[in-house]
Amino acid sequence: MAITAKCNHKCPGDKECTCNGLVRHAHHICRDTTCRCHTAEAYGLEAMTVDHQAVYMPRLRRLEEGAHATP
Numbered sequence: 001m002a003i004t005a006k007c008n009h010k011c012p013g014d015k016e017c018t019c020n021g022l023v024r025h026a027h028h029i030c031r032d033t034t035c036r037c038h039t040a041e042a043y044g045l046e047a048m049t050v051d052h053q054a055v056y057m058p059r060l061r062r063l064e065e066g067a068h069a070t071p
Helices: 059-067
Strands: 045-050 053-058
Touching: none
Parallel strands: none
Antiparallel strands: 045 053
């Protein structure tokens, strides 16, 4: 059996984090898969279409690429 400790933080949806409290982490998630902590947005991703295919791209990368685009 693995040694774990309860994480005392809450997810962005204000529910108990189910992560191992002995492992340092910043993204807290709960057991409810419909909660906003499980969305792509919670991971800093944004759904986009690239070459006619749906993909997830880090939001910061998209913003950086947009800043360097030429009109």
